[in-house]
Amino acid sequence: MNSTLEFNEQQRVINGASDLQHEIFGREGDGFHARSALGFAQLPTGAAVEAEAIFEVK
Template identity: 50%
Template sequence: MTGRIEARLVELGVSLPDAPAPAANYVPQVTVGDLVFVSGQVSMADGAFITGKLGADMDVAAGAQAARTCAISLLAQVRKACDGDLDRLVRVVKLTGFVNSTPDFGDQPKVVNGASDFLVEVLGDAGRHSRSAVSAASLPFGVAVEVEGIFQIRP
């Protein structure tokens, strides 16, 4: 039986990938009480990194799309932390978005909106969250965006 969140993803034409494996010496998510802390998820599509630097070779719309892919990976990690039952997700608590951008680029919030807007589209009010959107001189693998998150779940 498909849960309500998975059904909503299907309505939106989104298929969650398997939770991405960590790229270094860390774990992809840690559960403490009713909170799941998800490590930074990098922008990927079809198994390939979405690379670029905002303000140089990537525009805000493309950056927002890259951030959306990060949010999809965040949900995949939450699903894994919830033993496959995404309906245990209560709410998104906080996102931190890192945007690979030039020193003069100032639209990091518009880029990270790609992740925020997607989570609200999927989860409604439970997707509304606190957030930081910051510039980074570079990100792993040259990706355009990396987003980490904190999520509240039901035990």
């Protein structure tokens, strides 16, 4: 996440991505996931947030 050095609540911002995943897959089973929220001074192409995911297709 693109943020200033003073900002330290990246986890609260990234909650939206977790909420969306829970909305789609549920909170149990397929919606269970691990995550991390990191702050950076700059991201490629001026992006505000970069999300990465690995999915298993059944």
